[in-house]
Amino acid sequence: MKDEQHSESAQEHAYPETTAGKPTVEDNAKVSARGANVYYGEKQAIKNVSLDVGAHEVTAFIGPSGCGKSTFLRALNRMNDTIDICRVTGDFRLDGEDIYDRKVDVVQLRARVGMVFQKPNPFPKSIFENVAYGPRIHGLVAHKSELDEIVHTSLERAGLLGEVKDRLDTPGTGLSGGQQQRLCIARAIAVSPEVILMDEPCSALDPIATAKIEELIDELRENYTIVIVTHSMQQAARVSQRTAFFHLGNLVEMGDTETIFTNPEHKLTQGYITGRFG
Amino acid sequence: METLYVIAAILGLTLISFAMGRQRAVARSEGQPRALHSLPNYHGHFVALWCAVPALILLVIWVPLEPMLAMSAALDYFQAHIADPAHMESVRQSKLALLLSLEPNATTIDLSALRADQYNLLQTEIRNMAAGTASTGHAAFMQEVADYYQGYRDTSFLLMVAACVAVAGAGAGVAWRWIAPEMRARNRVEQAVTAFMILCSTVAILTTLGIVLSLLFEAIRFFAQIPLTEFLFGLHWSPQTAIRADQVGSTGSFGAVPLFAGTLLISFIAMCVAVPIGLLSAIYMAEYAHSKVRAVVKPLLEILAGIPTVVYGFFAALTVAPFFRDVGESIGLDVSSESALAAGMVMGIMIIPFVSSLSDDVITAVPQSMREGSYGLGATKSETVRRVILPAALPGIVGGILLAVSRAIGETMIVVMAAGLGSNLTANPLEAVTTVTVQIVTLLVGDQEFDSPKTLAAFALGLVLFIMTLCLNIIALHVVRKYREQYD
Numbered sequence: 001m002k003d004e005q006h007s008e009s010a011q012e013h014a015y016p017e018t019t020a021g022k023p024t025v026e027d028n029a030k031v032s033a034r035g036a037n038v039y040y041g042e043k044q045a046i047k048n049v050s051l052d053v054g055a056h057e058v059t060a061f062i063g064p065s066g067c068g069k070s071t072f073l074r075a076l077n078r079m080n081d082t083i084d085i086c087r088v089t090g091d092f093r094l095d096g097e098d099i100y101d102r103k104v105d106v107v108q109l110r111a112r113v114g115m116v117f118q119k120p121n122p123f124p125k126s127i128f129e130n131v132a133y134g135p136r137i138h139g140l141v142a143h144k145s146e147l148d149e150i151v152h153t154s155l156e157r158a159g160l161l162g163e164v165k166d167r168l169d170t171p172g173t174g175l176s177g178g179q180q181q182r183l184c185i186a187r188a189i190a191v192s193p194e195v196i197l198m199d200e201p202c203s204a205l206d207p208i209a210t211a212k213i214e215e216l217i218d219e220l221r222e223n224y225t226i227v228i229v230t231h232s233m234q235q236a237a238r239v240s241q242r243t244a245f246f247h248l249g250n251l252v253e254m255g256d257t258e259t260i261f262t263n264p265e266h267k268l269t270q271g272y273i274t275g276r277f278g
Numbered sequence: 279m280e281t282l283y284v285i286a287a288i289l290g291l292t293l294i295s296f297a298m299g300r301q302r303a304v305a306r307s308e309g310q311p312r313a314l315h316s317l318p319n320y321h322g323h324f325v326a327l328w329c330a331v332p333a334l335i336l337l338v339i340w341v342p343l344e345p346m347l348a349m350s351a352a353l354d355y356f357q358a359h360i361a362d363p364a365h366m367e368s369v370r371q372s373k374l375a376l377l378l379s380l381e382p383n384a385t386t387i388d389l390s391a392l393r394a395d396q397y398n399l400l401q402t403e404i405r406n407m408a409a410g411t412a413s414t415g416h417a418a419f420m421q422e423v424a425d426y427y428q429g430y431r432d433t434s435f436l437l438m439v440a441a442c443v444a445v446a447g448a449g450a451g452v453a454w455r456w457i458a459p460e461m462r463a464r465n466r467v468e469q470a471v472t473a474f475m476i477l478c479s480t481v482a483i484l485t486t487l488g489i490v491l492s493l494l495f496e497a498i499r500f501f502a503q504i505p506l507t508e509f510l511f512g513l514h515w516s517p518q519t520a521i522r523a524d525q526v527g528s529t530g531s532f533g534a535v536p537l538f539a540g541t542l543l544i545s546f547i548a549m550c551v552a553v554p555i556g557l558l559s560a561i562y563m564a565e566y567a568h569s570k571v572r573a574v575v576k577p578l579l580e581i582l583a584g585i586p587t588v589v590y591g592f593f594a595a596l597t598v599a600p601f602f603r604d605v606g607e608s609i610g611l612d613v614s615s616e617s618a619l620a621a622g623m624v625m626g627i628m629i630i631p632f633v634s635s636l637s638d639d640v641i642t643a644v645p646q647s648m649r650e651g652s653y654g655l656g657a658t659k660s661e662t663v664r665r666v667i668l669p670a671a672l673p674g675i676v677g678g679i680l681l682a683v684s685r686a687i688g689e690t691m692i693v694v695m696a697a698g699l700g701s702n703l704t705a706n707p708l709e710a711v712t713t714v715t716v717q718i719v720t721l722l723v724g725d726q727e728f729d730s731p732k733t734l735a736a737f738a739l740g741l742v743l744f745i746m747t748l749c750l751n752i753i754a755l756h757v758v759r760k761y762r763e764q765y766d
Contacts, residue, residue, distance in 0.1 A: 111656030
């Protein structure tokens with residue numbers, strides 16, 4: 001039902017020439033995609049999307065449910081590889097390197113492009129072990145003291161250290177939802193990624209926890225490039241510098257967040273951000 | 279046999295009352311289905327239940343009670359008329375005189391003075407004569423008693439038929455009159471169904487209880503003759519030599535340690551086979567295999583569980599054991615042709631599906647978000663399996679393994695055919711050992727007297743085995759329950 005409504009409105013508003021298929025160029029691109037297509041079996045979830053994600057910026061992906069923004073996000077660190085029927089074409093680059101190249105080790109790629117998921121998913125291990133997991137598997141530490149340091153700095157940066165420093169050996173699953181999500185962010189930071197992908201990181205959290213995470217995202221921007229998928233227009237407006245609006249697998253419009261929210265080029269974008277559909 | 283006709287009659291009445299109840303509900307709704315609180319079928323079921331249940335309860339009480347009452351009446355008749363010299367004479371000349379060890383000049387028989395076995399013999403005699411299957415040479419008076427017994431039973435049967443039909447009819451009639459549009463037939467029927475389900479689960483529980491109690495009582499009889507400590511800690515098992523008390527070694531031959539050692543040795547070998555193979559195939563199927571491969575391989579593995587254990591048994595005895603013996607010979611090892619190794623290996627193969635299927639279920643139950651979290655940090659598949667999935671699934675896997683151990687300990691057919699009978703206390707898997715289950719089988723197969731320690735030992739072994747597997751199951755359940763608390 002919902003899809004049909006969308007396709008009607010899509011026919012009403014033809015996709016603008018400026019963005020569909022054409023790159024949304026950025027000078028300091030960290031991640032760039034050209035002509036990206038993602039298929040789930042026969043169904044095409046992403047249609048010829050080209051965009052750049054700027055370094056040390058927060059880029060928000062917005063759009064109605066099922067528009068492909070999460071799919072596109074997962075294509076950026078090849079998380080879609082874990083889905084049997086998923087197929088990706090097009091050119092994806094991280095610092096100019098093709099991430100779908102045969103030579104690229106997906107494990108190393110994911111160490112550079114970390115991910116935080118919609119539902120907090122700490123491992124059923126202690127808080128310390130959750131954060132230490134990444135450094136351990138990548139052999140980043142030689143001594144226990146180094147590991148301690150990484151764990152502490154990561155928790156510190158994720159704004160969680162103060163709350164948990166006395167109980168690092170208690171299960172991560174025992175924390176509150178907001179704390180769990182910050183633990184997952186700490187876990188991602190601990191591997192020292194260059195890019196952090198966040199797939200609706202606040203959708204399972206209350207407003208206070210959400211505010212904390214948003215504050216954190218803003219701080220993290222200094223050291224990391226962040227891409228965030230969100231359903232909350234306010235969140236996109238608050239945390240991001242650039243925003244991309246997806247609709248039915250198409251990138252409709254991308255630009256400075258302020259421009260997108262105050263003066264969108266396209267009617268579809270305007271309709272979505274003013275709440276007329278979606 | 280006649281009772282079956284009564285049941286059939288009650289069921290017939292039930293069908294009729296269902297139709298009548300349904301019809302009356304429709305009639306009383308006066309063409310407005312909405313006016314009925316419950317659907318017409320519920321009214322039909324309601325009447326049918328009132329017809330069948332009281333009548334069947336009456337039947338269930340009457341059928342076992344009736345022969346007892348008849349026998350008691352027949353014995354009263356016997357006691358009342360035995361003092362007659364003619365009757366006494368006929369009894370004295372029959373074989374009954376011998377059975378009851380009658381004094382030659384006795385003038386009467388006092389039933390209450392008879393020994394229990396004599397009393398039972400007398401009852402059996404009456405029953406056999408009434409059924410016409412008694413041997414010849416019986417007293418004319420006994421025939422009289424048997425006729426009285428049979429007459430009592432015939433009357434009782436006719437009464438029972440009448441009573442059952444009357445109760446069925448009355449129940450149906452009363453319920454039929456109750457039918458009204460506002461009657462809550464559905465609720466009543468659902469209550470009845472709930473009660474029936476409770477009854478069913480009670481049957482399962484009571485059966486278990488009955489098995490445990492019968493094991494327990496026979497085991498207590500055994501331990502009255504053989505001390506518990508000797509049974510549990512004795513190192514020598516040789517029940518065949520202990521039939522007579524004056525035989526040498528009769529007090530030292532019920533040490534069950536070699537049997538439990540054999541059971542544990544074979545189970546250990548079986549687990550050494552089943553756990554790695556089962557677990558690794560589960561990991562492969564859950565994490566690595568393409569969904570199409572999984573769809574084929576998983577059912578194939580589960581076929582292993584469908585092979586009858588007797589087939590595994592002769593596979594072990596005729597194929598695997600000789601193979602091991604030949605291989606052993608060729609490398610200079612002395613392998614018994616009935617070795618613990620062969621039995622254990624085949625048993626291990628048999629329980630692979632227990633381990634793999636249960637492990638596969640718990641591994642698949644680990645949330646996908648755990649895997650993604652790990653992959654998202656740049657972990658490889660094997661790191662994810664080792665560091666996240668296995669620890670998360672471990673309690674469930676342990677539960678599955680413990681269930682498999684219970685199965686291995688209780689397994690009989692393979693070890694009967696492949697492990698041998700010699701109760702060697704050895705840890706060498708190349709020798710023949712025997713297990714608890716094998717000994718239970720050999721103790722109980724054939725003609726036995728059920729009061730010798732040799733036979734009763736089977737119950738003691740069964741009890742200890744039951745306690746062992748029960749403990750393992752309890753541990754397994756606890757582990758599984760703990761696993762459920764792990765996340766979500």
